[in-house]
Amino acid sequence: MVAVYNFLYTLLVFLYLPVFVLTNRKKGYRSDIRERFVLYSDSSKENTLWFHCASIGELNVAYPVIERLKEKHNILITVSSPRGKDFALKKYPYATVRSVPLDLPFLIKRFVDIYRPSALIITEGEFWLNLVVKTSERIPVLSINTRVSPSSFSFYRRFTPIYRKILNSFSRFLVRSEKDLKYLSFFVPEDKLVLCGDLKFVSSSQKKDLFLDKKGKKVIVAGSTHDPEEKVLITIYKNLRLKYPDLRLIIAPRHLERLDQIKKLLEEERLSFSLRTETDRLDSDVYIIDTIGELSGIYRYADVVFVGGTIAPVGGHNILEPAVEGKPVVIGNHYEKIEDLYRFLKKFNAVFSVNDGKEMEKLIDRLLEEGFKPELDISKYQEKILNCYIKNIEEYLV
Incomplete structure (x- = not known):
């Protein structure tokens, strides 16, 4: 079996190598x-x-x-x-x-x-x-x-x-x-x-130290969004800002090539918007993150977070980053790729799954009105996980 693997691997290497280089x-x-x-x-x-x-x-x-x-x-x-x-x-x-x-x-x-x-x-x-x-x-x-x-x-x-x-x-x-x-x-x-537990609980604490001028406003952050998730969040935002006049929506699309699509949608909905690359002030209705690698740092300014790929049938994206920040995380019912993390965080009421936009609107309204206090001490859990890894690795380095 090993000889067969080495033969086939060598053959594939020389067939694929020119493609890989080009x-x-x-x-x-x-x-x-x-x-x-x-x-x-x-x-x-x-x-x-x-x-x-x-x-x-x-x-x-x-x-x-x-x-x-x-x-x-x-x-x-x-x-x-x-x-x-x-x-x-x-x-x-x-x-x-x-x-x-x-x-x-x-x-x-x-x-x-x-x-x-x-x-x-x-x-x-x-x-x-x-x-x-x-x-x-x-x-x-x-x-x-x-x-x-x-x-x-x-x-x-x-x-x-x-x-x-x-x-x-x-x-x-x-x-x-x-x-x-x-x-x-x-x-x-x-x-x-x-x-030992998921190291992502520890590594998710890595983030850029960035500034956003929130000015006391309530903020919904929609991270790693796909079509049609922006439409759902915009509808919720428009309804909730009647109750919360200072409410702002931050959208961080999963794929930046969809920026024009999102801008067109906002124009059709008659909402003002600004880009991260243009300002760090939340003066417009919607603030679009058009940069790479800043979303984890943006989460700390949120009052409520929606993580994308969960209304769109993608399977879910990183719910740990906002959870580590102690923010309430709202997702749709497509969380197949993050099911283990979802079930763990669910035990501590750190993540909430909804079936549709109406459920999400009611949940976000409640979280904005009542506030949110995390039940999980992330820092202690992170240290426990990291110590388990270090201890077991060091046993082989003596």
Whole structure:
């Protein structure tokens, strides 16, 4: 099975490589072919800890762990995407950042020989055969914030022999939820599994320190919205501002290419609007976030937050960022992708799901009138999660 995998992987690499190079060139990214074939030399450092974070999402999730461990260890980070590498170089200026080698045995071996790390820590669900198996022959390999979706579990079961080999090569899995624990227990013994909780609870505290001149106004923030969610929120806003004259609506569309569509909708509804890139004052009816990476910082100015992709049948976006800020989070009934987080936060009345716009309007009205006091002490929960990860990682670094 391993020989078949290596043969097919090698074949696909040489077939796909020209496409990969051309696609990234068009996007303005370097493909780093020399790095992927480990065609370089570098000096190793003592106490090097290797983190593999496939892309930007994983780089953000691993941030609190890397920050805690960088005090005692030199940090080596590998990424899968050119965009992820650019991001890692900016976010982790103290780390050595490389594109991950192609998943071939001799390349993985050469990479480990160059850097001589004390352990490999893989974020979430990057279960590449040689990356895991070959590295585990030399050093401990751990998985943090391990995520196994139902579709991934079905795929792993279809190829049980090879995934059992991969997964049993890990020294330990530090998983985010009971569901992930259950899926992994099909392949590996329970003594390799530790439930620590979702690292996103910790990493979601990262945000830009930005300024917004709220001037005492009540604010609804609609984050990561899709069509037709803006229309629903605008209707609710127009109805509620009759009761709350100083009410303002902030819209942060998931995709900035929809800005013209949203502006046209606001013009049709005869609402004034302004853009984040133009002002930091909430003088217009609607304030549009037309920037990238600022939404998490905007949430702290909200009285009520709606998170998108939940009326539109997308499955939901990040409800942790506003919850970490202690804001009441309102969503629709399409939350399949964030179900575990929804159920956890629901226990503390930190998130509310509604079936339609009328329900949402009544709920937002109540939250604006009565105010909101969070029942979950996020800071204590964050520390508990992070300590679990650090403690279990450090057991393998002695």
